[in-house]
Amino acid sequence: MTDLLSKFDPLIAERQALLDTGVRDPFSIVMDEVKSPTLAVIKGKETILLGTYNYMGMTFDPDVIQAGKDALDNFGSGTTGSRVLNGTYQGHKECEEALKAFYGTEHAMVFSTGYQANLGMMSTLAGKGEYIILDADSHASIYDGCALGNAEIVRFRHNSVEDLDKRLGRLPAEAGKLVVLEGVYSMVGDIAPLKEMVAVAKKHGAMILCDEAHGMGFFGANGRGVFEEAGVEKDVDFVVGTFSKSVGTVGGFCVSNHPKFEVLRLVCRPYVFTASLPPSVVATAAASIRKLMHAGAKRQHLWENSRRLHGGLRALGFTLGTETPQSAIIAVMLPDQEQAVGMWAALLELGLYVNMARPPATPAGTFLLRCSLCAEHSAEQVEQILGMFAAAGRAVGVIPPAV
Template sequence: MSEGIMQADQPPERTGDTPDLFSKFDDTIKLREDLLASGVEDPFSLVMERVLSPTRAICNGRDTILLGTYNYMGMTFDPDVVAAGQKALADFGSGTTGSRVLNGTYQGHKECEDALREFYDMDHAMVFSTGYQANLGIISTIAGKGDYVVLDIDSHASIWDGCAMGNAEIVPFKHNDIAAMEKRLKRIPEGAGKLVVLEGVYSMLGDIAPLKEMVKIAKDNGAMVLVDEAHSMGFIGEHGRGVVEQAGVIDDVDFIIGTFSKSVGTVGGFCVSNHPKFEIMRLVCRPYVFTASLPPSVVATAATSIRKLMTAKDKREHLWKNSQRLHSGLTELGFKLGTDEPQSAIVAVIMPDLEKGAAMWSALLTEGLYVNLARPPATPANMTLLRCSLCAEHSDEEVETILGMFERAGKAVGII
C-alpha cells in the first residue's frame, strides 16, 4: 500500500472536538424540554391505542373525539373500502417489493389510476407512494435548472422541497396576493420556463386561494400551473374535485396534485393531467422510479374510496354544515380564528403563544378532544394554532360537545 494512503485502523489526527451534527437542533430540543417541563402532555407523540371510528379513538387511555385527523369524508371505516383492502391483501399479499417501473405495478395500481382519471375527467393519472412524493417528484422533474417556480410563501414543505430538489429558481410571493404574483411573473426573463404552484386550500389557516384570478394571470404570462388540492379533494366543488372545480378553472390548470391520506382515507399521492406528454414522467421522475409502490391493499382501498366520493353529495353537504357550525360557535365564544368565514373543513384557532397553545391543547385532551397543535416554522406569521379538521361523520351532537369542550378549556387556560 502506498505510504500516502492511510490504513483503515489508523484514525485521522484530531485538531479539536468533533463537531456535533445535532447542535443545529439545540434550540428545538430546548423548546421541547421547556414545553414538557411546564407539565403538559407531549403534543407531538400522542398515541392512539385503538381507533373506534372516523371520529373517535382511545388516546393515552381516554375515549377521545378526533378533530385533527384530516379524515374529512370519514372513509377510513367505510365497509366497502375496508372489504376491498381485505380482499386485495388476501389475493395479492402484503406488498409489491418493487418500484412502479419494474415489478411494482399491479392490477390494483392501474385500477386506482383509472378511478382518478374518471374522478377528475382527465387523460392521465399517476399514483405515488405518498402525497409528499407526488409534489417532490412532479415539481422537481418539470422545473429544473434555469426554470422558474413562482409560489405562494405559505406553500407546503413538500412544494418547497420539490423546488429545491429540481434546482429551479424559486420566486415566492405574499400569501394569496394576486398583484404580487403577477409582478413576480413579469420579472422573469423572456423565454425561461415558468411554473406557478398554488394550493386550493392552505392547510394551516384553512383559507382558499383566489384561483380564478391567479390561473388567468399565470396563463396570460405563459406559465404552466400546478394546483395542490390535498385539502379540498372529495369535499369542495360540485363533484368534489377541489377549488379548481369550484372556481371553474379545472380545464386551465396543467397539473393537479393530491393525496390519499385526507378525504380518501388511506395513504398515497397522485398527479392528474391532460398534458399530451405526461406519460414520460413515469420514466424520468426519480421519486416515482426509485420508490417501492404502494401495497395492493392500499391501492384497492383508495380506488374504492375515490369511486364512492364521486357520489358523496350528502356527505359534502353535512361536512359544510359541520364546518359552519364549529366556526360560528367558536367565534361566538370569543376565540380568534384564522378566517372570518368558514372556507374549508379546517378551522384554525389562533393562540397567543406556544405556551398558551400547548396548555390549551392539553386541556382539550383532558376534556376528551384531540386537535393539532401547530407552531412555527410550519405556521404563517409565527403563529401558534390549534388546527381543527372536521369530518363528514361528526354528528351534530358531537359538534355541540366539541364547542362545550372548547369553552371549558378556554376559560380554564385563560384564552377566553
C-alpha cells in the same frame, strides 16, 4: 469529533422545558384504539378526533375495508419493487383509472405518498433555466421538491394576485414557468383566489399546478377541489393530491390532460426510485375514490359542520384564522406557545384531540390549534366540541369567564 446533532440543542432544550411543566407532548400522541373516523382511545380515555384530516370519514367505510382485505388475500402484503420494474400490479392501474374517472382526465400517476407526489412534480417539471413561482405559504413538500430540482424559485405574497402578476412580469418572457398554487392552505384553512390567479398565470404564458390535498372530496360539484369550484379545470395543467386526507388511506397522485404526461414515469425520480404502494392500499384508495364520486350528502353535512363550528367558536370569543368558514379546517389563533399548549392539553383532558401548530410549521410568532372537521362528525358531536372549547378556553384564560 463534532456532534452533528448539536445544532438542534435549542429545540431539545425548548421541548424539555415544555415537558418539565408536566404537560403531555403534543407531538407524540399515541392512538391506543381507533373506534371510528371521529372517535379514538388515548391514554384510556374515549376522545373525539378533530385533528385527523379524515374529511370524508372513509377510513371505516365497509366497502373500502373489504377491498383492502381482498387485495391482501389475493396479492400479498407488498410489491417489493418500483412502479417502473415489478411494482405495478393490477390494483395500481385500477387506482389510476379511478382517479381518471373522478377528475375527468386522460392521465393519472400514483405515487407512494402525497409528499412524494409534490417532491416528484416540482423537481421534474421545471429544470435549469426555468422558473417555479409559488405562494410563500406553500406546503413543505412543495418547497422540498423545489430544493431537489434545478429551477429558479420565485415566491409571491400569500394569496396576492397583484404580487403574482408583478413577479411573473419580471421574468424572461421566453423562459419556461410553472405557477404552483394550493386550493386550500392547510394551516388556517383559507382558500386561494384560483380564478384570478389562473388568469394572471395564463397571461404570462405559465403552466399551472394546483395542489388539492385539502380540497379533494368536498369542493366543487364533483368533489374535485377548489379548482373545480372556481371553474378553472380546463386551465390547470396538473393537479396533485393525496390519499391521506379525504380518500382515507396513504399515497399521492398527479392527474393531467397534457399529451406528453406519461414520459414523467421515466424521468420523475421520486416515482422511479421508490417502492410502490402495497396492493391493499391502492385497493382501498380506488374503492374510496369511486365512492367519493357520489358523496354529495356527505359533502353537504361537512359544510354544515364547518359553518356551525366556525360560528360557534367566534360567538365564544375565540380568534379564528379566517373571517368566514372557507374549508373543513378551522384554526384557533393563540398569542403564544404557553396558551397554545395550555389549550391543547385542556382539550385533550376533556376528551378532544386537535392539532397544535407552531413555528417552523407556521410563520414566526404564530401559534394555533387546527381543527379538521369530518363528514362523520354528528351535529351532537359538534355541540360537544363547542362545549369543550368553552370550558378549556375559560380555564386557560383565552376567552372571558361565562357571565
